[in-house]
Amino acid sequence: MALYQDLDRETLLEMKAKLEKEYADVKGRGLKLDMSRGKPGASQLALTMPMLDVINSHSDMHTKLGNDTRNYGDLDGIGECRRLLAGMMGVEKDNVVVCGNSSLNIMYDSIARSMTHGVNGCTPWCKQEKVRFLCPVPGYDRHFKITEYFGIEMINIPLHEDGPDMDMVEEYVNNDPTVKGIWCVPKYANPTGISYSDETVLRFAHLKPAAEDFRIYWDDAYSLHHLYKDKKDRVKNILEACEQAGNPDMVYIFASTSKISFPGAGVAAIASSLKNLEYIEGQMTIQTIGHDKINQLRHARFFKDIQGLKEHMSKHADLLRPKFEAVLSALDKELSGTGIGTWTKPLGGYFISFNAMEGCAKAIVAKCKEAGVTMTGAGATYPYGKDPLDSNIRIAPTFPSSEEMAMATELFILCVKLVSVEKLLEKMA
């Protein structure tokens, strides 16, 4: 296909007219589709329905240790569920505390606790002059919302194919005591789908933070979320790496089964050093008497172990792979060689990251919306919702059906073309 940038004004004007007509047609169809969030589709949710039979009125409600899951107790989670999530997170059972239904809430609590009480006895952040976080971009909007909410200054760090720009990360973390954390999605990153290389993980583990209360916020949201059986990313174990590098307390790992069992009705956990967990549990015991242990039991008995989780996730992969491939092949067919967009081809996770020509993302998302397809807001993948190049768009192909996906992708591509042509004409003017 010809590079749009090489086309002359007349050709562009012709294309514009044609695209506008197509757009008007699509708009007339009255679409109403949502590609904004990383939501599992109904067919994925159906896979977990048998879990709801695992615990019933005839079940023995006691843990292997004999604790009654129906009553108060087990603040750090029941043993069998801690073991299940430890398997998923690649750590020992004792390094895991299973909480409620939301890993985001655990992250929020970690930041909130650091604000009011400080990290492991350090000065509370609310009493420090300035607190800053490193934010690999593009990244997960809900991470950035938490730090923004607490008035933490965010610094963009470019995210490469193999992880964040580690030269910049080292420069900041090792020299600037106001830098207290970095948001990471190490595997199938939201939204680019890249995974951190071993070297990246090792460089993380060998950081020499200027701030004693610096922590790596390692959101292992997609550890089992492969799309292919034969092509899987793997990420080096960060907790082990930190221990070996003499930084045993430097990382908090977060995970949940929200995109494995049910969003909202899953179980979430934090993994870290025993020292960190002891401090965290000291706060948790003020906050709650305990989490939902019946749901923990339900998960432990249904999935049994890491092998059970993996088998379940291979069924998810079978459902998601065609959706991702449909989007990717449409993009490839319609946009490759045009110079008006690049996109990632992830092996797992929930998103495809699309980069439009500079200054086009907002207009593309607005045009999609006008015709009935909601994308994640342009800019959402950057701190403060500000994409400096106005270029990145997150595509979430998991929730719509295949047919809806096809329609939405067709519209998206149309909008990319139309906005790009308009932008090029504008530049010529």
Next chain:
Amino acid sequence: MALYQDLDRETLLEMKAKLEKEYADVKGRGLKLDMSRGKPGASQLALTMPMLDVINSHSDMHTKLGNDTRNYGDLDGIGECRRLLAGMMGVEKDNVVVCGNSSLNIMYDSIARSMTHGVNGCTPWCKQEKVRFLCPVPGYDRHFKITEYFGIEMINIPLHEDGPDMDMVEEYVNNDPTVKGIWCVPKYANPTGISYSDETVLRFAHLKPAAEDFRIYWDDAYSLHHLYKDKKDRVKNILEACEQAGNPDMVYIFASTSKISFPGAGVAAIASSLKNLEYIEGQMTIQTIGHDKINQLRHARFFKDIQGLKEHMSKHADLLRPKFEAVLSALDKELSGTGIGTWTKPLGGYFISFNAMEGCAKAIVAKCKEAGVTMTGAGATYPYGKDPLDSNIRIAPTFPSSEEMAMATELFILCVKLVSVEKLLEKMA
């Protein structure tokens, strides 16, 4: 029975010798009982087991409005569960947000939010010189732990038969802008079991707080937890009263089904004015994508409505009444007229509050523990764990079986007598 205070030294010494022998005997039995926490007994939990069949793999998982409870969404709770808890809390559905499993966690979050972000836009408490809370005593230890954890200064307010000392409450709240809140358990209070009179509720509603960010923290933990069918406390509706008094935003009401369905696997809620809830939801949307809606659906379909909840709780009453009566009749038989103890005779709730002679509570609890019965720590019912008179002991009769309860009560009474005799002898010396 004779007043112990009237006995001469010789008689007391004789009694002491006899009681010490009895104590040694009981100690020899090797008891291991826990009367420390307000935990439901196994027979109560069994009543809720059928709830676990209500949602199974064949269930329609959609709410009445058609939302899929298995997926993300409905941050403020599903409609049918909001309606259920609204019935329980005596408010409209729109005044309720259903959250996770723990009302304590909602209270904690309310305080945490006020610390870092302030109440509805007021200066965050962490940036105010001094923040103080009124604490009716004796009260609930976990309330006091939250305010202590956040460095909030606590002021003891005597709790009378009809509620907190409202003269003192008005004096503080209406004049002191550092007073930001008061912890209340309005019905079957923890631990005394008293309920607030209409006059108390009205005086609360008509407060004229010096601090704009003053709120009443109304922990309606035992609203349906009656012991008798024909004798039930009722408490005037505080949200309505506040509205009518022109203070619509002054109260947060908290409740849960922890002691109705399952501790840990229940649902919890906050009720307040629409203005307050809007502010709270603005924070919740940063904190989590949503709570466990499947468990909300399970509760809504099992209990159906307030009538269903009431019927369920009358079965709890049948189980708990004999336990309370066993303790009360033993206390009556052994201690009335002795002058060494007074106790409450609640019509509901989870506790009996016992007042020993001044300076005896710690010693009694320690003696019980030494012989194998764990009571709530003496002092726990006061801020900072400091009972100024060292007199109050909380008795939690719900968890042990009737036989265990009888043994534990026998030991408790023995320890009260022994410690009191020792104290009287000490005074004579």
